[in-house]
Every structure is written in C-alpha cells, then in structure tokens.
Amino acid sequence: MNAIIAASFHNRSGNRAMHPSRKGHGLGRSRTPLDEGVVIRFAGELDAGQPAWCDVLLRAIKGDTSRFIIDMIDVSFIDSSVVDALLLAERATTEVGGWLRLVFTHHVIGRVIEICGLAAVLPQYPTLEAARRGAMRPSPAAAPGTGDEGPPQ
Numbered sequence: 100m101n102a103i104i105a106a107s108f109h110n111r112s113g114n115r116a117m118h119p120s121r122k123g124h125g126l127g128r129s130r131t132p133l134d135e136g137v138v139i140r141f142a143g144e145l146d147a148g149q150p151a152w153c154d155v156l157l158r159a160i161k162g163d164t165s166r167f168i169i170d171m172i173d174v175s176f177i178d179s180s181v182v183d184a185l186l187l188a189e190r191a192t193t194e195v196g197g198w199l200r201l202v203f204t205h206h207v208i209g210r211v212i213e214i215c216g217l218a219a220v221l222p223q224y225p226t227l228e229a230a231r232r233g234a235m236r237p238s239p240a241a242a243p244g245t246g247d248e249g250p251p252q
Contacts, residue, residue, distance in 0.1 A: 136166035138227065142173035147180035160188045165197025168230045177208050182215045189220060200230040 139159055145152045159167065169185065171177075189199040202224045203209065212221050224230035 136168065137162070137164050138168045138170055140170040140173075144176040145171075145174055145181045146176065146178040152181070153184045156184055156188055160191050165192045165195045167192060167197070167199045168224075168227060169199065169201050170227060171201060171203040171205075171208060174203065174208060175205060177211050179211065179215055182212055182217060182221070185221055186217060198233075200224050200233070202227055202230050 137159055139156060141152055141155075156169075167188070169188075185199070185201065192199045199221075201208075201212075201221055204225060209218070209223055212218055212223075222235045224235055229235070
C-alpha cells in the first residue's frame, strides 16, 4: 500500500474516537513502501448522521488507484448507509480491475453486512496483512472435513 488515510469521527457520546498522529486533524496521509494501493482507516461510529466518513471514502476512490483496504478495526458501529457506500466503492473499484477489502473484527459490523445480504461481496479480513494477501477469514459454515467447520450446531 502506498498511502494511508486516517479518519476519525465522534461517537454518540461526543467523544473523539481516534486521534490521528498527523497534526491532530481527522484526515492524514502517509506513504509506506508496500504494494500500490491505499489503506483507509476509520474509527468510532459510522452512520448516516455523520457523512464526513463517506466523503473521505468517495474522495479516495476517485483517485489514481483502484486497490483499497478499509481498516475498520477501531470502528464499533455501522449502519446500512455505510454498507451502501462500501458497496458503491467496491463496484467502482472492481469495474476498473481493482479491489476493496474490509478489515474488521467487531461482530456488529459483520452482522450489519450480513443482514444487508452482502457478506459475499464485502467479506471480512481479520488483519491488514490478511487483507494485503487476500486471505479472508474462514466462513463459519465451511464444508465439513476442511477443519473450518465453525462452531458445533
């Protein structure tokens, strides 16, 4: 990845969710010597009531790269407006031969994506490194005998 974009948003209690290292602003960029692409890092709670996160995402996908990792490790809540924006970004990147990968571990994010019926389109990557490699988290409903059967039913 050649750039990192960090964005932070206030949570519902009004507290700042993340303080990027770049001069205390909500948006910062830094170069890293990895493969071409962009990491967009969000933190806090993302929803329709705070459209700034969507502006960050849409500005990024209009740039000159088509490979994105959306780092949501520090995100504690999303609503369907976030899923809609991520889907638009995913479509825009794949139309030009790129990709968009989501990194998250919070169960609420996975559940909202699942409820929207988009878990296959917006799969979960457990770490940035896994997203860089394209190694998705095993599905809890993996085929029997593969060692990834998930929890017993």
